[in-house]
Amino acid sequence: MIAPGSTEIPAQAFQGSVLFDTVSIPDSVEVIGNSAFASTSLKEVDIPDSVKKIEEWAFYWNQDLSTISIGSSVEDIAAYAFYGATIDELVVPDSVKAIGVKAFEETSNLRSLTLGSSIEVIDQEAFFGSGLRELVIPDSVTMVGDKAFANNTDLYTVAIGNSIKTIGSEVFQGSGLTDVLLPESLTTIENSAFENTKLRFVEIPESVRFIGDKAFVGTGITNVTLPQSFEGNLPYAAFPDNAVLTIFDPDLVPEPTPEPEPIPEVEAQEYIYSESENKIKGTKSSESLTGTSRQDFMNGKKGNDTLNGAQRSDILIGKKGNDFLIGAAGDDYLDGSNGSDTLYGGKGADVFQISKGADIVLDFSVKQGDKIALEKTGEYVISNDPEGVLIWTGFNKQLFLEGVRLSDISDLGIDLFVKPQNYF
Numbered sequence: 001m002i003a004p005g006s007t008e009i010p011a012q013a014f015q016g017s018v019l020f021d022t023v024s025i026p027d028s029v030e031v032i033g034n035s036a037f038a039s040t041s042l043k044e045v046d047i048p049d050s051v052k053k054i055e056e057w058a059f060y061w062n063q064d065l066s067t068i069s070i071g072s073s074v075e076d077i078a079a080y081a082f083y084g085a086t087i088d089e090l091v092v093p094d095s096v097k098a099i100g101v102k103a104f105e106e107t108s109n110l111r112s113l114t115l116g117s118s119i120e121v122i123d124q125e126a127f128f129g130s131g132l133r134e135l136v137i138p139d140s141v142t143m144v145g146d147k148a149f150a151n152n153t154d155l156y157t158v159a160i161g162n163s164i165k166t167i168g169s170e171v172f173q174g175s176g177l178t179d180v181l182l183p184e185s186l187t188t189i190e191n192s193a194f195e196n197t198k199l200r201f202v203e204i205p206e207s208v209r210f211i212g213d214k215a216f217v218g219t220g221i222t223n224v225t226l227p228q229s230f231e232g233n234l235p236y237a238a239f240p241d242n243a244v245l246t247i248f249d250p251d252l253v254p255e256p257t258p259e260p261e262p263i264p265e266v267e268a269q270e271y272i273y274s275e276s277e278n279k280i281k282g283t284k285s286s287e288s289l290t291g292t293s294r295q296d297f298m299n300g301k302k303g304n305d306t307l308n309g310a311q312r313s314d315i316l317i318g319k320k321g322n323d324f325l326i327g328a329a330g331d332d333y334l335d336g337s338n339g340s341d342t343l344y345g346g347k348g349a350d351v352f353q354i355s356k357g358a359d360i361v362l363d364f365s366v367k368q369g370d371k372i373a374l375e376k377t378g379e380y381v382i383s384n385d386p387e388g389v390l391i392w393t394g395f396n397k398q399l400f401l402e403g404v405r406l407s408d409i410s411d412l413g414i415d416l417f418v419k420p421q422n423y424f
Helices: 406-410
Strands: 044-046 067-069 089-091 112-114 134-137 157-160 179-181 223-226 244-247 278-281 288-290 296-299 306-308 315-317 324-326 333-335 342-344 351-353 357-361 371-373 381-385 388-394 397-402
Touching (some): 381 406
Parallel strands (some): 223 244, 278 296, 333 351, 342 357, 357 397
C-alpha cells in the first residue's frame, strides 16, 4: 500500500478510506503528511522509529483507532493529529518536544498517559475532553497552553514539573481534580485555571506572584495561605466567596486551634523498620516503580514518580520531584522528601515523614496505628481545617491529613509521633 523506500506519506493520501483497519508504514518514512490517514477505518497503527514528524490532522477523527505506538524519533506531534481517537493508553517517547493544538482532544477513552522526558510544549486544548485519571507533567515542560487538560472529568490528581512558570487560562477547568501539586518554579496562575474542579486544599508556593480571576472559583477550598508578595493585594476574585485568605508570616508561628499547644523538643519513640530485601531505584526521568513480593526499598530519585510498594513492609522515598507514594499492604514507611507529594499508606500501620514540601496523606488511620515521623527538632504546630488536619514544622514543611478530625489525634499526644529515619 505504501511503496518501500518512501520517505513521506503525502497529504490526504488515504483520507476517508474504509478499506483497511491496519497499515504497515515502511521504516524509511520520516514524515506522515497532513490528513494522510484522516477519517479512515484504522484500528491500530505502529509508527516506526524512522518517523520524525506527524503533521496536522494526520490521523484525525479515526473513531476506531484504539492502539497507537509512536516511534522513538518523532519530535513533533502537530495540531489535531490524533483528534477523536479511541485509544485508552498513550506513551509519548522521549524524542517528542511538542504536542500541538488539540492533538489528542476528545480522546475520551484515554486513561493512561506517559509523557517523555524531553517534551517542552503542551499546546492549547491538547488533551481537552480526554478520559485521563492521573497526570504527571515532567520537569522538561515549560509551557502548557490554555485549556490543555480542561473537561477531563475523571482526572483526580496532577503533579506539575519544576520548570513550569505559568499555568494558563482554564488549563484544568471542569476537571475532576481533588489533588494538585504546584511546583516551586511557578510564578503565575492565570484566570480560571482550576475553576469548577473538586479541589479542597491547595498549597500556593512562595514563588507565585499572580493569581488570576476565578482561578479557584467553584472549588471546595475554604482556607488559603498565600506568600508575602500578596500582602495588601489579596486575590479575592480568584477563590470562592467563603474562602479565608491569609498571608504567611515566617516570624509568626500560628496558634493551633483548638488544643493541643505546640510541644517543643518532643522525645518521640524510635521507629524500627525491617531490613529491606530488595532495592529499587529510579532515574532522572519521571517513572512508575512497582515493588515485589519481598520487603522493598524504593527510591524515586529525580523526576515526578509513582512508587507502589506492593505486598510487604516497604520503605518508599520520593526524593526530588512531586511524587505519588502508595504503600499498599504491609507496615510501610513513606517519605515524600523534596517536592509536594501525595502519600497513600494502604493497609497496615504506616509511618508518614514530614519533609520539605506540602505533602498530602490520603488515608491516615489512627485505628490502623499510623504514625507521623517528626523532624529532629521535635517542634510542630497542629491546625484544624474543615477537610482535615495540617501539621506544620515550618514554611513549606507541611503534612495535610485529609479527612482526619483533630479530635481523632489530639488525645494521642506524643504517641502520634516517631523519630525520623536515616535510611542511607
